[in-house]
Amino acid sequence: MAAPRARVQRRPVHGVLLLDKPLGLSSNQALQKAKWLLRAEKAGHTGTLDPLATGVLPLCFGAATKFSGLHLDADKTYEATIQLGVTTTTGDAEGEVLAQRAVPAITAEQLEAVRQRFLGRITQVPPMHSALKKDGKALYEYARQGIEVERAARTVQIYKLNMAPAQSGQALVAIDIEVSCSKGTYIRTLGEDIGQALGCGGHLSRLRRTATGPFLTAQCITLQALEALDDAARLAALLPPEALLPDHLPITLEGEEAGRFLAGMRRRGDWPDAAQVAVFGARPRALLGTAHVRAGELIAQRLLSPVELQQMLGVA
Incomplete structure (x- = not known):
């Protein structure tokens, strides 16, 4: 045993x-x-x-x-490989093959035209194999039951899209892409749409996220x-x-002011209006929580508890 x-x-x-x-x-x-x-x-x-x-x-x-x-x-950045000529149920290598088509000869000019087509603001229909919810249930749960539900198209932003042939012998059978995009962008869907635009379909055979925020x-x-x-x-x-608050305006409070803020009380000061603020205690310097400033008033949003603060500072 x-x-x-x-x-x-x-x-x-x-x-x-x-x-x-x-x-x-x-x-x-x-x-x-x-x-x-x-x-x-x-x-x-x-x-x-x-x-x-x-x-x-x-x-x-x-x-x-x-x-x-x-x-x-x-925002996110990804590197991926699109396998051309094969479409799958999930849009990646995990799914079952739906169709196989011959990959036509693709010129550099055609590849560039497709790249330009998917730059900027584009619309996507979320894939069925995703965590997006419909009536409280994830879409992938419907997909596993063989049920396809209607999904509204979404607008996303593609800030950067690099595309280069991935050669196998003399034939172009796959494309390597690098994508910088807004939240909510489905790279699997982008891969499928690029494959469709090239006239042969495709699916992702590799996906790596290289940056998030x-x-x-x-x-x-x-x-x-x-x-x-x-x-x-x-x-x-x-x-x-x-580290999760890089775009927040830092505000530091001294002594009793820090304690009052931590208790949820609004504080007044000569701060500019700001929608996102990270509030710190001065001595010792420690994050107290997030807030916003309106008309010189610091208004708490998410606060650390006194116990969490003591644990972070190593105070018994």
Whole structure:
């Protein structure tokens, strides 16, 4: 009989881990592995990556989970490969083949014309194999039952689109793309639409997220590397919760003013109006929460609890 698995003693952990998500794991599976390695009590992620996608996945722990939703609106950058001539049920290599078509000879001029067509504001119909909800149920749940539901087209922004042939012998059978885009852009759908525009269809055979908001793959750590670290080094790999607030105006409050703000009280000052504010206590410097300023009044939005603040500062 196998020995019972040792129970992990959970602890309060606060911060952001920039994970390079591996191939084959869902975002939640990757989150649970990192949570177990850090022995964290509370964790969440800032939007999902498909199991067949790799790359930047910010994971939030403890107090950072209060601000994770703010990162859902961040712009993203991806690298992907479109396999031409084959369409699938999911728009990627995970699905079943729907159709196979011959890939016509594609000139550089045709490729450039298609690239220009998908730059700027475009509309997309969300794929059935997505987490988008209809009547409280994710679309992929309908898809698994063989049910297709009507989806409204959405407008998204493609800021940058680079396309280059991926050669196999002498024939053009795949295209490598790099995409910088707004939130809500489905790269699988973009790949399918590009394949359709080239007259042969296509699906994604590779997808990697290289940036989300200010976070880049160069800043990320793999699960394998995280596991190889000792406990102190794992904690040191975390960014502070305010890493999720790069576009927030920083305001620092002294002593009693900080305490009153932390209690939810409005504070007055000569601050400019601002929709997004990160509020810090002065000594020691620590994030207290987010707020907005209207007519010189600082109004709290999301606050850390006194317990969270004490844990972050290492105060018993």
